[in-house]
Amino acid sequence: MNHVAKKAGASPVTAPGLLAVLVLLAVLTGCSGAGSFIGGKAGPPQEAIRVTPADRAEDVRADSRVAVEVPEGRLESVRVRRIEDAQDEEVPGEIAEDGHSWAPRKGARLGLAAKYSVDVVAENGGGHRAARHTTFTTAVPKDRFIGYFKPENRSTVGTGMIVSFEFSRPVTRRAAVERAIRVTADPPVAVAGHWFGTSRLDFRPAAYWRSGTEVTVDIALRDVEGAPGVYGSQRKTVRFTVGREQISRVDSEAHTMEVRRDGQLVSTVPITAGSPTTTTYNGKMVVSEMHEVTRMDGRTVGFGGEYDIKDVPHAIRLTKSGTFLHGNYWSDEEVFGSTNVSHGCIGLRDVQGGSGSTPAGWFFDRTLIGDVVEVVNSPDKTVAPDNGLGGWNLGWDRWRAGSALR
Numbered sequence: 001m002n003h004v005a006k007k008a009g010a011s012p013v014t015a016p017g018l019l020a021v022l023v024l025l026a027v028l029t030g031c032s033g034a035g036s037f038i039g040g041k042a043g044p045p046q047e048a049i050r051v052t053p054a055d056r057a058e059d060v061r062a063d064s065r066v067a068v069e070v071p072e073g074r075l076e077s078v079r080v081r082r083i084e085d086a087q088d089e090e091v092p093g094e095i096a097e098d099g100h101s102w103a104p105r106k107g108a109r110l111g112l113a114a115k116y117s118v119d120v121v122a123e124n125g126g127g128h129r130a131a132r133h134t135t136f137t138t139a140v141p142k143d144r145f146i147g148y149f150k151p152e153n154r155s156t157v158g159t160g161m162i163v164s165f166e167f168s169r170p171v172t173r174r175a176a177v178e179r180a181i182r183v184t185a186d187p188p189v190a191v192a193g194h195w196f197g198t199s200r201l202d203f204r205p206a207a208y209w210r211s212g213t214e215v216t217v218d219i220a221l222r223d224v225e226g227a228p229g230v231y232g233s234q235r236k237t238v239r240f241t242v243g244r245e246q247i248s249r250v251d252s253e254a255h256t257m258e259v260r261r262d263g264q265l266v267s268t269v270p271i272t273a274g275s276p277t278t279t280t281y282n283g284k285m286v287v288s289e290m291h292e293v294t295r296m297d298g299r300t301v302g303f304g305g306e307y308d309i310k311d312v313p314h315a316i317r318l319t320k321s322g323t324f325l326h327g328n329y330w331s332d333e334e335v336f337g338s339t340n341v342s343h344g345c346i347g348l349r350d351v352q353g354g355s356g357s358t359p360a361g362w363f364f365d366r367t368l369i370g371d372v373v374e375v376v377n378s379p380d381k382t383v384a385p386d387n388g389l390g391g392w393n394l395g396w397d398r399w400r401a402g403s404a405l406r
Contacts, residue, residue, distance in 0.1 A: 048072055048130075051118050055134035062110045062138060062223060066091065067103055073124040074099030083135075084115045091116070112223045112231055113140040143230040145169035147181075147201075147221060150288065151369060153238045159210070159245040160286045161370030162389040163203040163217055170198040171226040174404035177201065180232065182218040185209070194394070194402035196386040206396040208372070211262070213242040246371045248363075250325075250346055252280055252378035255337045257346070259363065269359045270337025272328065274344040278303075279380035281323060281344070286389035287371045289317035290364065293354060296324070303343055313354030314364035318346075318373055319388035325373060326350075327360030346375070 050069040053060050068078050080091040089111075093104040102120075110116065115137045123129045147165040151157050163183055171177050174195055183191045183203045187210070193203050209215070216239050221232030250257045252273040259266045274280035294315045298306040301322035313327035327350025328342075335341050336349045336359075350360035372392070375383075383390045391399065400406060 049120050049122050049132040051120065051132065051134045053136040055136070057136040059139045060110070060136050062112050064110065064138075066093075066110065067101065068118065068120055069101045070120075070122045071100060073122050075102055076121040076123050076129060077119075078102040078121075079117075079119045080104070081117055082111060082114050083117050109223070110138050112138050114138050141229070141231045143169070144233045145171070145221075145226050145230055146232070146234055147219065149217070149219070149238065151240050153240070155240045156243045156368065157240055157370030158287065158368040158372065159208040159242055159370065160247070160284070160372035160389070160392060161209065161240070161242065162286060162391050163215070164389060165201045167199045167201070167226065169227065169230050171201075172198065172228070173226055174198070174201075176224050177221065177226050177232070178404045180220045180224045182220070184216050184218075186214045186216075189213070192400045192403050193405070194385075194391060194399050195404060196402075200386065202389070202391050204391055204399065206399075208245065208247075208392075209242040211242055211245050215240050215242065242370075243368055246367070248371070248373045250280075250373060250375045252282075252340060252375060254377070255340065257348075257363075257373075259366075267362075269348060269363065272331065272335045272337075272342055272347040273340045273375070273378060274342050274380065275340050276379070278343045280340075280342070280346060280375055280378045281319065281380050281383035281387075282375050282378045283382040283390065284372055284374045284392040285318035285323065285383055286392070287316055287318065287367060287369050287373065288320075288388055289315075290367065290369065291315040291317075292364075296326075298343065301343075306343070311352065313350050313352070314348070314360040316364065316367060316373075317388070319383060319390065321387050323383075323388075325363075327354055327358065327364075344380075346373070 048070060052065055052067045066080060068075065075095050078093065078095060080093065082089045091104050092108050093102055095102045115135060118134045120132045121129055145168045147167050149165045151161055178193045178201060189205045191203050191205050193201055195201050216237065219234050219236050222235040224232040226232055245262050248257050248259045250271060255271055257269045257271045259269065293311050293313050295310045296312045297308045298304055315324050315326040317324055323344055325346040328347035329350045329352045331341060333349060348360035348363060350358045355361045356365055382393055385391045385394045
């Protein structure tokens with residue numbers, strides 16, 4: 001039997017015990033001021049890996065400098081990423097050819113109100129590595145803006161649909177905001193934006209969408225500075241499908257509406273348009289809302305107390321200013337197709353409570369948001385391009401001229 005000599009008072013150290021001590025020493029060494037190490041010998045110490053912003057820095061500006069430097073040795077890997085809100089987005093960057101520094105790629109920008117981590121591995125000339133981990137948080141902006149948009153996600157729309165954004169705050173940096181909204185189509189077609197003032201941005205192609213087109217709207221407004229100190233807060237993707245083509249032509253003088261589906265005449269419907277003193281706009285209008293029944297009060301559109309109808313059936317909105325194509329049960333049946341008596345709307349014969357068998361009900365059941373209604377031969381002016389979705393009344397060149405990216 002072999003015996004192990006030992007000093008008086010000392011306890012025996014077994015092989016497993018000796019291994020545990022060595023592991024503990026290694027851990028303690030790794031947590032010391034020399035920095036953690038990989039490979040058995042210490043590489044460059046943690047302090048030699050310089051990270052900007054400083055560890056645990058707060059209220060860091062989105063345009064602040066982000067950098068990693070190691071004067072001695074070389075950087076092996078650098079990862080800067082957003083680590084909250086399920087984003088886990090990496091900041092793209094590159095290590096310099098000499099290996100001494102890392103910087104974000106040109107145009108890369110930090111998000112606001114976000115926490116970031118920086119993970120670095122560096123090695124010395126002998127191939128031994130050291131690692132460093134830091135975090136920092138960016139400033140929370142006081143002022144935010146959002147864009148209210150149409151059409152709705154996953155909707156099926158008519159071929160005249162215009163993608164429209166109304167912003168909650170005035171936008172002065174229009175190019176940055178327009179660049180952050182990308183509208184693409186399958187099959188591909190050129191799409192351009194057009195600004196109406198500082199709070200509205202619309203998108204459309206040169207001509208009506210083709211039936212069957214799939215449109216994607218990528219909204220990347222989060223952290224985009226729309227005005228000094230005012231930042232966007234949205235990041236989402238919206239998709240919609242273009243359905244069959246339906247274009248209806250209202251002839252105010254003839255008191256008729258021709259409904260064409262995919263180029264073919266489906267029906268000619270008798271109508272009543274605006275009276276000689278309250279005429280209907282000419283021009284191309286796009287259906288933006290549909291209501292089975294709604295209230296129409298003249299006081300809301302500048303007509304005082306001339307009318308207040310609480311149950312207007314089959315109401316289809318054509319302009320923001322209050323032009324509707326709707327069912328009319330209060331006028332004599334003889335006016336439809338012969339006389340213009342409305343306050344500027346387009347009326348189709350209907351019954352109180354609405355019915356699918358009346359002209360108004362028939363048209364309502366066959367209409368989509370995004371369908372086009374064009375009025376001709378009215379003594380009024382052409383509807384303004386920003387009154388509802390009236391952008392089709394601008395030619396393509398004039399439309400593109402309204403882009404901040406032209």
